[in-house]
Amino acid sequence: MxxxxxxxxxxxxxxxxxxxxxxxxxxxxxxxxxxxxxxxxxxxxxxxxxxxxxxxxxxxxxxxxxxxxxxxxxxxxxxxxxxxxxxxxxxxxxxxxxxxxxxxxxxxxxxxxxxxxxxxxxxxxxxxxxxxLLDLPLMAQDFTAWSAETLARTQAPARAALFERWRAFIDGLEGGGPADEALLDGAAALYAEALRAAAADGLFLNQPARIVRPGEMAADDPLLRISPLGPGGGGPGTLAGAMAARYDEYRQRVVAPFYxxxxxxxxxxxxxxxxxxxxxxxxxxxxxxxxxxxxxxxxxxxxxxxxxxxxxxxxxxxxxxxxxxxxxxxxxxxxxxxxxxxxxxxxxxxxxxxxxxxxxxxxxxxxxxTEDVVGEAQGQTLSMVLGTPVGRETETALFPGEIPAHFPGPRDWQQGRFRFLDFLPARVxxxxxxxxxxxxxxxxxxxxxxxx
Ligand SMILES: Nc1nc2c(ncn2[C@@H]2O[C@H](COP(=O)(O)OP(=O)(O)OP(=O)(O)O)[C@@H](O)[C@H]2O)c(=O)[nH]1
Ligand SMILES: [Mg+2]
The missing domain is CATH 3.40.50.300 (P-loop containing nucleotide triphosphate hydrolases)
Structure with a gap:
């Protein structure tokens, strides 16, 4: 109001x-x-x-x-x-x-x-x-724009394999074809499965977010049956049109109040x-x-x-x-x-x-x-952190690697360059x-x- x-x-x-x-x-x-x-x-x-x-x-x-x-x-x-x-x-x-x-x-x-x-x-x-939070950008994107962006993202190396089954399914759909609720639900189920796998794999850009973390919503809430669709004619009565209506309802009823x-x-x-x-x-x-x-x-x-x-x-x-x-x-x-x-x-x-x-x-x-300590490793004196890593019982001094001051280059990404561990809260x-x-x-x- x-x-x-x-x-x-x-x-x-x-x-x-x-x-x-x-x-x-x-x-x-x-x-x-x-x-x-x-x-x-x-x-x-x-x-x-x-x-x-x-x-x-x-x-x-x-x-x-x-x-x-x-x-x-x-x-x-x-x-x-x-x-x-x-x-x-x-x-x-x-x-x-x-x-x-x-x-x-x-x-x-x-x-x-x-x-x-x-x-x-x-x-x-x-x-x-x-x-x-990943739902907030949806407020500024209509279904067509969101679909196009998401499709491109799911084709990049980090996601391609995870989204393959879903991709094959929606490739077989004609976006402009008649709205068929069962087909829409089928696409949404495969998309949800892939999205959860991406989250489990440590990827962040997963939308709609409530599919990954429903909160007070039920995991099978009909509001969450959403999937991007390939480019193809939308409009009322079509598959793309019906999915766009689901997407808009999700934005209105879930995202807008949160935002x-x-x-x-x-x-x-x-x-x-x-x-x-x-x-x-x-x-x-x-x-x-x-x-x-x-x-x-x-x-x-x-x-x-x-x-x-x-x-x-x-x-x-x-x-x-x-x-x-x-x-x-x-x-x-x-x-x-x-x-x-x-x-x-x-x-x-x-x-x-x-x-x-x-x-x-x-x-x-x-x-x-953790506390800063100085330790020896392989004949070198190094700045280390002393704390109790998650999964261990006792305090351990570790050399976690150095932080680059710039975006890491190919050499920095080599295995083992960054060895940060999670620590338990210190005893205070x-x-x-x-x-x-x-x-x-x-x-x-x-x-x-x-x-x-
Ligand atoms: N060593 C250390 N670990 C921290 C610190 N803050 C957070 N962590 C670690 O980060 C984890 C996540 O922290 P949370 O505060 O639960 O993260 P969050 O942003 O609330 O996460 P969600 O609730 O999933 O959105 C914790 O379980 C700790 O392992 C910190 O100051 N020091
Ligand atoms: Mg939290």
Missing amino acids: AETGARAALRRISERNTVRIAVTGLRQCGKTVFTTSVVHNLLAAGQWPEALPFLKAAGRIVAAEVSPLAGVPLFPYEESLAGITGGHAWPRPTDRLSGLRISVRYRSRRPLARLAGTRMLHVDLVDYPGEW RQHFRTFAAQIVLVDVLAALKGGEERFGDMRDAVGAILQSFDYGRSGLRAWLEGARTRRVVFAATKADHVSSNQHPNLRQLLREVVARESNRIRFRGVDTEALALSSVRC HGVRGLPQIGLDLALQSLVGDRLR
């Missing part, structure tokens, strides 16, 4: 002390762990501001409190934290949407404002399965990118990850200004790009990790900056699980904040200017 100008103005006033942070990132890039660590470190900052040295306002935070976000199930913060600190286990992949508000009471930097008492900033965060409610307006965005996992996955997965991040960022409307921004509320001021799980490599690799991330997002970053929004890139570890009490790298810098960029 459209808001009147007056109502929107009132809403704007109440939003003045609220920051909605869009935590954006592909599956398993670290969104849930990031959210947990942000909440925990802000809760701890009132008493232990040293946990966030680069958040300039940390020393002025008095205390913070968590509350639910209207209309969204509560983010399972306690459960996630207990897993990390008590059980030394990571959260499970997210399969539902959830959110929370963390309200931070702080003292103003300005002496006069301080006389008036403390101030409040509400930070709103939403968590969701990373797969779902409208959670990504249309936010004041700050952090884009989490697991550059290390993509490097480890090899050249094709690395390329797919880059394309997926690019496709998602295309769907945000940056830099609204003037009347429209005023009427619609929060305007994005800043986008922070973060290469996550930086603790998988030693600190001397972080500058290269950051440089590589800057190359990965260069095109999107340029587009965003052109619209007057600041961007920044950093290396991040929401929960630091988790009262004084979770150990982190760059989380405080990220918070400074995202909300620092709002804690004045």
Whole structure:
């Protein structure tokens, strides 16, 4: 429903002390762990501001409190934290949407404002399965355009074999032929099977996303019976026309609400990118990850200004790009990790900056699980990381390989070049904040200017 100008103005006033942070990132890039660590470190900052040295306002935070976000199930913060600190286990992949508000009471930097008492900033965060983001680009593509793009993608080497059966099936269909529900369902079933296989194979650009991660929808929901079709006459009553109608219904009923409610307006965005996992996955997965991040960022409307921004509320001021799980490599690799991330997002970053929004890139570890150590291997002294790799019981010092500062070339992709392992959360009490790298810098960029 459209808001009147007056109502929107009132809403704007109440939003003045609220920051909605869009935590954006592909599956398993670290969104849930990031959210947990942000909440925990802000809760701890009132008493232990040293946990966030680069958040300039940390020393002025008095205390913070968590509350639910209207209309969204509560983010399972306690459960996630207990897993990390008590059980030394990571959260499970997210399969539902959830959110929370963390309200931070702080003292103003300005002496006069301080006389008036403390101030409040509400930070709103939403968590969701990373797969779902890949649906956002569908909002701007009609069925014909989406089909053409998807067909081309499924012919590239990384996917060709997985999509072969589906491809043979749709090649036998005449898009302009009469609409036959059984044929449409047949194409959709084969497409769904191939899409799930691609996801299992570590590929990201899988659309429609709910086929891979249905969430609260049933896996056999008729809304999910969608498949791209080859070029061929569409129009009402034809196969292509009927499939286009299914596609539009999915966009309207599934994608649009997700987009409208959670990504249309936010004041700050952090884009989490697991550059290390993509490097480890090899050249094709690395390329797919880059394309997926690019496709998602295309769907945000940056830099609204003037009347429209005023009427619609929060305007994005800043986008922070973060290469996550930086603790998988030693600190001397972080500058290269950051440089590589800057190359990965260069095109999107340029587009965003052109619209007057600041961007920044950093290396991040929401929960630091390793320490830097120096070790000897094959007669060389090397910088290593010490931590407990997933699947092992004891701490181990490892040399995970070096991060290239530029896009890897053919030689870099040679087997064994990138040996990053996943680590278990380190044994911490988790009262004084979770150990982190760059989380405080990220918070400074995202909300620092709002804690004045
Ligand atoms: N060492 C280390 N590992 C991390 C860190 N953050 C995340 N991880 C690892 O990354 C995995 C995924 O993190 P999540 O936060 O669950 O990822 P997500 O983006 O919420 O994933 P989906 O829910 O699938 O979209 C975790 O299970 C950890 O293994 C970190 O700061 N350090
Ligand atoms: Mg998650």
